[in-house]
Amino acid sequence: MATRDAVFPAGRQDLYEQFRYSPAVRSGGFLFASGQVGSREDGSPEPDLARQAELAFENLDGVLAAAGCTFADIVDLTVYVVDPEVMLPHFIAAREKWWGEPPYPTLTGVGVTWLSGFSIELKAVARLREEAA
Known part of the structure; x- marks a missing residue:
């Protein structure tokens, strides 16, 4: 049975504790990142939609980096x-700042009616590097 351990980026710990979830879990050579939204430091939604998309990528980057x-x-x-x-x-537009070279990851887009005040959420699965596995 594969073991799993939670990954927490620096800061925002209160948000994770309040809502009782892990930002990401390492298991079986992969990192499973919870959905990251375009929230400001206090957890509130960024009202500017372009900036909200950028923040979602920045927040996902923080989770990835922690692992x-x-x-x-x-x-x-x-x-x-x-x-x-x-x-x-x-x-x-925000993706272009973060995407690297091909091959690109698989991508699924889902239209939803509600994201707790947010307009975008990014959920990712990443391979762990050998030194991080």
Whole structure:
């Protein structure tokens, strides 16, 4: 049976404790990252949609870094968006700052009606580097 351990980036610990979840879990050579939203430091939604998309990527980057990973290690990304016609251009613009070279990860986009006040959420699976596994 594979073991698992939680990964916590620096800061925002109160948010994880309040909602009782791990930002990411290492197991079986992979990192399973919880959905990261475009929240400000206090956990509130960023009202500017372009900035909210950027913050979602920044927050995901913090979780990846805490596990010794980068965006190049992501093998699967799921994007949840409220109002995809409005939000997808912001996602695409923010993604360009973080995406590396091909091969790109698999990508699934899901339109949803509610994300607790947010407009985008990024959930990722990344391979662990041997030194981090």
